[in-house]
Amino acid sequence: MLSTNTYKIPISMDQRPETLLDQARWLLAERAAETAVVLIEHENEQRLSYTEFFTGAARFAGALEAAGVRPGDLVVLVLQHGEPVLSGFWGALLLGAVPSIFSFLTDKLDRARYFDSVRQMVEHSGVRVVIASPDLHAPLTEHLSGIESLAAVLNLEAISGNQAAVSETQLQEYLHRHAAQADDTAFLQHSSGSTGLQKGVMLSHRSVLNQVASYSAAINLTPEDVVVSWLPLYHDMGLIAGFIMPILQGIPLILMSPFQWVRDPKILLWAIHRHRGTLCWLPNFAYNFLATRVRPAALNDLDLSSLRAVINCSEPVYAESHRAFLEQYAYYGFRETALATCYAMAENTFAVTQSVLGTAPRFDAVDRRALMEDRRAVPVEGDVAAMTFVSCGQPIPNCEIKIVDEQRQPLPERAVGEIALRSTFMLSGYYRRPEATTDVMAAGWYFTGDMGYMAAGELYITGRKKDLIIVGGKNVYPQDIENLLNDIPGLHPGRAVAFGIFNEQLGTEDIAIVAEADAEDPEARADIMREIRGRVAQSTDVMARYVHLVGAKWLIKTSSGKVARRANREKFLSEVLNKSPEQR
Amino acid sequence: MREQLRDYIKAHMIKDTTYPLKDTEPLITGGLVDSFSLVELALFIEEKFGVHFDDPELTADNMDTLNQIMANIEAKQ
Numbered sequence: 001m002l003s004t005n006t007y008k009i010p011i012s013m014d015q016r017p018e019t020l021l022d023q024a025r026w027l028l029a030e031r032a033a034e035t036a037v038v039l040i041e042h043e044n045e046q047r048l049s050y051t052e053f054f055t056g057a058a059r060f061a062g063a064l065e066a067a068g069v070r071p072g073d074l075v076v077l078v079l080q081h082g083e084p085v086l087s088g089f090w091g092a093l094l095l096g097a098v099p100s101i102f103s104f105l106t107d108k109l110d111r112a113r114y115f116d117s118v119r120q121m122v123e124h125s126g127v128r129v130v131i132a133s134p135d136l137h138a139p140l141t142e143h144l145s146g147i148e149s150l151a152a153v154l155n156l157e158a159i160s161g162n163q164a165a166v167s168e169t170q171l172q173e174y175l176h177r178h179a180a181q182a183d184d185t186a187f188l189q190h191s192s193g194s195t196g197l198q199k200g201v202m203l204s205h206r207s208v209l210n211q212v213a214s215y216s217a218a219i220n221l222t223p224e225d226v227v228v229s230w231l232p233l234y235h236d237m238g239l240i241a242g243f244i245m246p247i248l249q250g251i252p253l254i255l256m257s258p259f260q261w262v263r264d265p266k267i268l269l270w271a272i273h274r275h276r277g278t279l280c281w282l283p284n285f286a287y288n289f290l291a292t293r294v295r296p297a298a299l300n301d302l303d304l305s306s307l308r309a310v311i312n313c314s315e316p317v318y319a320e321s322h323r324a325f326l327e328q329y330a331y332y333g334f335r336e337t338a339l340a341t342c343y344a345m346a347e348n349t350f351a352v353t354q355s356v357l358g359t360a361p362r363f364d365a366v367d368r369r370a371l372m373e374d375r376r377a378v379p380v381e382g383d384v385a386a387m388t389f390v391s392c393g394q395p396i397p398n399c400e401i402k403i404v405d406e407q408r409q410p411l412p413e414r415a416v417g418e419i420a421l422r423s424t425f426m427l428s429g430y431y432r433r434p435e436a437t438t439d440v441m442a443a444g445w446y447f448t449g450d451m452g453y454m455a456a457g458e459l460y461i462t463g464r465k466k467d468l469i470i471v472g473g474k475n476v477y478p479q480d481i482e483n484l485l486n487d488i489p490g491l492h493p494g495r496a497v498a499f500g501i502f503n504e505q506l507g508t509e510d511i512a513i514v515a516e517a518d519a520e521d522p523e524a525r526a527d528i529m530r531e532i533r534g535r536v537a538q539s540t541d542v543m544a545r546y547v548h549l550v551g552a553k554w555l556i557k558t559s560s561g562k563v564a565r566r567a568n569r570e571k572f573l574s575e576v577l578n579k580s581p582e583q584r
Numbered sequence: 585m586r587e588q589l590r591d592y593i594k595a596h597m598i599k600d601t602t603y604p605l606k607d608t609e610p611l612i613t614g615g616l617v618d619s620f621s622l623v624e625l626a627l628f629i630e631e632k633f634g635v636h637f638d639d640p641e642l643t644a645d646n647m648d649t650l651n652q653i654m655a656n657i658e659a660k661q
Contacts, residue, residue, distance in 0.1 A: 108644070263639040293620075293623050472620065506620070515616055526604045534615050535615065537615025543615045
């Protein structure tokens, strides 16, 4: 066994294995007894060494193989956060199958709609096997019946309940079972697309390992690092930064469930304290959440000085959120220089840019008028209205960015346009969606749909195309919400609009819905609002904070007859939100 | 106490002080309160009424209506 001080990060700009399976074999040889992951559940901690971790994976590989899984088959995991989802993922990898983690059913979601969305995905992608948690096994089996590609819906209980030990020989056998190629698809990440159009982002072994090498270089990953995460694994930030990268690099991962973290956010801080965590990735809202939702009485003797970076990623970054977090946690040893930012997406495996660790990210104050009217980010001089953007840092090694106009022609420094990227870790395509792939990829570039500008080598994000709303790190497409409302009795069909409004207190966007209705009776209006809120929550798992009913012809339409989201948002802000109830 | 809670939800969770929020209306499954707001609501209850909820108690099964929340508060007083 190597001791920590001689251990070198195995995947770097100079060297990397060909496939994830090569790396698994290496880890088992070199890191067998070291900590792979510590799972935190309420008061309990479960530590898994690399041997234990891959033994768990081999058990799942056995169950999947018995169910008929062959190399290249799709395996979907519908499991709560915990050891089985990690083992199931690697179990499929060991067989050369392609795993993908699907988001789990929550309290708010409507069960039937959730099962329908699983069915749609399983059917469209030709999934071979689904592994379901015990409570979802029966209903999922029923909902997924009659799908030709599907060989089995496996009950997790039957797999983890199998006490037959996996022998050292069997473990080795599974580790050498499949000879993967670098360009084979390693796994799918489900990119947030509008509902029903969830796209499976195909990532090759080569892409994943190139990303791990480049991103590790960008954050100067060392053998002393300890990653602490509560992030969901069906999202790129959680899957790559909070699972794949630390496992492949042989450094400890301290993992807890997002459901538990939301109810009790201090568990993240105490996990950092106990394990001397050095790296943590958070969406912007989590900075506000941690700054305001943890009782100081619960923080006696907390020490966060081990953190060298808390990296803000996956939502627009707000300086105010960083400030609130720093104000609350500086006392506990958190350093301002540990604030960091990153811009990432599943289509690039994960990271695109990263701020320099050890220095707080730059701010750029630009002229509001020039930005809105000329689409140029002009640094403010003197006393003019400004907007401040936080830098997302520089492109990570082997990743290039260009800013382009609507014809996809390059724009100069400080011009606002669409962000396009090219890297050695891009998607191979969207699984079984060639048309979606050609829409966004051309001549080796991926067109992100996000808007931003470059200044002094650093990227600043100014907005999202397609009016995307990001609520607590979750992407929500307004057209999906609007489509849900079409057949609500009492609403004018096609005359509802959804958009995002930034909530300063929470550090994320709120969903607002404005819809035309004739009803005047307050109870009848309340019933319509109840229906709207209920449908949104049960279908998208986010709440619509503002639901506002207006009379006929209130909404502004475009010349082509579509609801104009931005114009209606402006109208709502000026005519409704910024007035008292009596003035409306 | 019930009215303070009702007003708080209307003013802070759904930003609509004129909304006729019922005692039996589902808050979480009805999309008026999400898991983040539920933590906020628990902090408000603790501050105003001195009643503490442990985090595992904050679920839709346990806290989905004003009636349920009130019953939980009263049971703890």
